[in-house]
Amino acid sequence: MPTYGFPSAMRRLILELSKLPTIGEKTAMRLAYHLIKEDERDAADLAMAILEARKKIVFCRICFGLADEEVCPLCSDRSRDKSIICVVEKPADVIAIERTNGFHGGYHVLHGLWSPLKGVRPEETKINELINRVQKSRERGSKETRIEEIILATSTTVEGDATAMYLAKNVTELGVTVSRIAQGMPKGGELEYADQGTLSHAISGRLKI
Amino acid sequence: MPTYGFPSAMRRLILELSKLPTIGEKTAMRLAYHLIKEDERDAADLAMAILEARKKIVFCRICFGLADEEVCPLCSDRSRDKSIICVVEKPADVIAIERTNGFHGGYHVLHGLWSPLKGVRPEETKINELINRVQKSRERGSKETRIEEIILATSTTVEGDATAMYLAKNVTELGVTVSRIAQGMPKGGELEYADQGTLSHAISGRLKI
Numbered sequence: 001m002p003t004y005g006f007p008s009a010m011r012r013l014i015l016e017l018s019k020l021p022t023i024g025e026k027t028a029m030r031l032a033y034h035l036i037k038e039d040e041r042d043a044a045d046l047a048m049a050i051l052e053a054r055k056k057i058v059f060c061r062i063c064f065g066l067a068d069e070e071v072c073p074l075c076s077d078r079s080r081d082k083s084i085i086c087v088v089e090k091p092a093d094v095i096a097i098e099r100t101n102g103f104h105g106g107y108h109v110l111h112g113l114w115s116p117l118k119g120v121r122p123e124e125t126k127i128n129e130l131i132n133r134v135q136k137s138r139e140r141g142s143k144e145t146r147i148e149e150i151i152l153a154t155s156t157t158v159e160g161d162a163t164a165m166y167l168a169k170n171v172t173e174l175g176v177t178v179s180r181i182a183q184g185m186p187k188g189g190e191l192e193y194a195d196q197g198t199l200s201h202a203i204s205g206r207l208k209i
Numbered sequence: 210m211p212t213y214g215f216p217s218a219m220r221r222l223i224l225e226l227s228k229l230p231t232i233g234e235k236t237a238m239r240l241a242y243h244l245i246k247e248d249e250r251d252a253a254d255l256a257m258a259i260l261e262a263r264k265k266i267v268f269c270r271i272c273f274g275l276a277d278e279e280v281c282p283l284c285s286d287r288s289r290d291k292s293i294i295c296v297v298e299k300p301a302d303v304i305a306i307e308r309t310n311g312f313h314g315g316y317h318v319l320h321g322l323w324s325p326l327k328g329v330r331p332e333e334t335k336i337n338e339l340i341n342r343v344q345k346s347r348e349r350g351s352k353e354t355r356i357e358e359i360i361l362a363t364s365t366t367v368e369g370d371a372t373a374m375y376l377a378k379n380v381t382e383l384g385v386t387v388s389r390i391a392q393g394m395p396k397g398g399e400l401e402y403a404d405q406g407t408l409s410h411a412i413s414g415r416l417k418i
Contacts (some may be wrong), residue, residue: 007276012258019241021243044260049222056218207210
């Protein structure tokens with residue numbers, strides 16, 4: 001990185017910032033300068049927020065969403081209908097769906113999509129955990145709410161579709177209704193960036209696979 | 210910030226990240242998720258780099274560039290011709306000019322531009338410090354190298370031009386040659402993002418004001 005003339009602490013900060021996704025060298029330089037120049041408390045607050053988040057945030061034991069206890073607030077909420085589970089790629093997608101106010105079931109966060117092209121195998125995501133979760137819930141005498149329906153709300157990209165197909169194949173066998181969010185979403189779109197209307201429509205118009 | 214469903218440590222991290230320039234809420238969410246999910250050491254390294262940079266980096270006593278000692282490496286470098294000073298807005302601009310390999314004098318970093326529209330007064334930048342620096346260097350018996358020329362290399366924006374004019378007026382009186390980088394740069398362009406050829410040309414083609 002050609003930042004000769006900068007002291008080593010600045011070079012190190014630029015290097016660490018440019019490891020973040022979507023942050024190139026010039027943006028990293030701009031962010032580093034902001035952190036050096038502006039209110040010292042802001043810089044300290046950010047550093048502490050990073051350390052605290054790493055320390056406190058865990059994945060929910062049930063849905064693998066973000067939690068600060070063993071079970072996340074959404075899984076602990078008894079008013080939600082846990083017989084219907086919405087499957088998403090990442091935590092931000094849960095927020096996107098919650099914002100529509102059109103879904104009141106449970107979630108399952110995959111933390112990745114099956115992608116033979118990018119070399120991501122199902123085992124590197126929480127896909128198998130979902131299959132186990134459904135299986136367990138349907139066993140005689142299970143304490144968990146029996147899962148009756150799975151909504152596959154992965155992005156409508158090649159990887160999102162492939163993951164949905166893989167899950168549909170494995171979960172339908174368990175006697176569960178499996179649906180895919182309606183293709184009211186633009187093809188190739190990222191779930192996280194969809195507007196609320198499109199996303200709400202896609203959930204209500206889901207089709208049985 | 211509508212991030213209900215996220216634990217408080219995650220909400221706090223997103224909030225702190227979105228205080229950074231050019232980082233909106235969605236990018237902040239993406240960065241926060243990356244920091245939570247990827248290698249723990251990367252997150253800790255970033256936090257430490259922020260704290261270390263705040264602790265170690267100071268503004269050079271002479272040029273106000275970034276330094277980890279009282280005087281920055283460029284001002285300490287005796288091989289550079291300190292009779293000619295290149296005036297820039299921010300530390301990243303020093304790097305941009307150093308990259309051209311076409312300038313071997315000293316610098317002065319203003320940390321802001323005079324902008325009546327944005328309500329930034331000259332006193333909020335290091336403009337007066339430059340005038341004092343030139344004045345002192347030209348006093349009889351001064352230990353500093355006598356400054357003979359000032360190159361005004363602020364961006365070719367309204368604020369950059371206004372600052373250059375303000376400085377030209379105040380420094381010319383002191384008997385110093387004042388020049389402006391040639392308008393080989395595209396009008397309205399930000400110095401930091403100029404390509405090396407354009408910037409090199411602009412420096413060599415500077416015009417006396």
